[in-house]
Amino acid sequence: MLEVKNLRKSYGPKEVLKGVNFKIPKGKTVAIMGPSGCGKSTTIRCLNRLTQPDAGQILFKGIPILELSEERLLDWRREVGFVFQKFNLIERLTVIENVILPLIKTGISIDKLRDKAINLLKKVRLSDEINSYPKNLSGGQKQRVGIARALVIEPSLMLLDEPTASLDPILVKEVLEVIEDLTRDKDKIVIIVTHEVSFALRIADIILLMDKGRVVEIGTPQSIFDNPKSEVGRRYKDLLDYY
Numbered sequence: 533m534l535e536v537k538n539l540r541k542s543y544g545p546k547e548v549l550k551g552v553n554f555k556i557p558k559g560k561t562v563a564i565m566g567p568s569g570c571g572k573s574t575t576i577r578c579l580n581r582l583t584q585p586d587a588g589q590i591l592f593k594g595i596p597i598l599e600l601s602e603e604r605l606l607d608w609r610r611e612v613g614f615v616f617q618k619f620n621l622i623e624r625l626t627v628i629e630n631v632i633l634p635l636i637k638t639g640i641s642i643d644k645l646r647d648k649a650i651n652l653l654k655k656v657r658l659s660d661e662i663n664s665y666p667k668n669l670s671g672g673q674k675q676r677v678g679i680a681r682a683l684v685i686e687p688s689l690m691l692l693d694e695p696t697a698s699l700d701p702i703l704v705k706e707v708l709e710v711i712e713d714l715t716r717d718k719d720k721i722v723i724i725v726t727h728e729v730s731f732a733l734r735i736a737d738i739i740l741l742m743d744k745g746r747v748v749e750i751g752t753p754q755s756i757f758d759n760p761k762s763e764v765g766r767r768y769k770d771l772l773d774y775y
């Protein structure tokens with residue numbers, strides 16, 4: 533269970549998170565949606581403490597994440613997989629080296645790490661590119677490496693920040709399919725920030741709508757898109773009706 537209570541963040545005079553509250557049960561897939569600049573990335577970056585909020589509380593399985601010591605914070609980061617919009621691969625490393633990297637200093641033998649990475653690369657349909665370099669991959673392939681790298685730590689929380697936003701529309705589907713696969717394992721919470729309305733509707737157990745630094749609506753896709761209560765919800769419903 534993940535619980536976020538009254539999360540606040542300002543940059544200078546600008547209040548970006550104005551008290552964000554939500555609860556997510558174990559095993560659920562959540563789609564965070566909302567207009568550009570409403571605080572989606574800031575919210576998920578607070579969860580693994582890439583961004584430090586000014587106030588509020590984050591509890592994961594009852595553990596207060598914002599109060600962890602430096603050492604315990606490293607342990608926490610090893611439980612959280614993060615997939616970036618711009619992939620963030622290391623260009624001088626091969627695909628398999630990129631995937632192994634998060635576990636390289638853990639003392640696990642290199643053979644075990646390789647086996648693990650090869651299995652994951654199969655899962656994201658990249659078995660043929662194990663020894664390729666990022667520069668020789670398409671955007672969709674790069675993002676699937678990014679997903680394998682996030683999965684290698686066996687995260688109990690997986691965060692994806694607009695994972696398809698940098699992709700050619702033709703390559704979006706192959707990445708969405710891989711993400712859909714990973715949401716089938718109900719062993720972790722997956723939170724994905726996305727503007728892909730029909731994808732969110734298809735894979736999310738919970739939709740969380742944000743606007744101007746606040747959660748304005750949270751619920752099942754059906755409850756939200758059938759009967760939106762917020763302005764943002766109504767706009768997404770219009771978009772769906774259009775399609």
Ligand SMILES: Nc1ncnc2c1ncn2[C@@H]1O[C@H](COP(=O)(O)OP(=O)(O)OP(=O)(O)O)[C@@H](O)[C@H]1O
Binds near residue numbers: 571574575
């Ligand atoms: N490091 C930073 N320094 C200053 N302002 C920031 C910083 N990070 C984010 N902001 C501002 O905070 C607001 C919220 O940003 P955030 O990235 O969380 O929005 P978002 O909902 O993810 O938007 P998008 O859909 O465009 O990715 C924006 O106005 C942004 O300019």
Ligand SMILES: [Mg+2]
Binds near residue numbers: 572573574693694
């Ligand atoms: Mg963002």
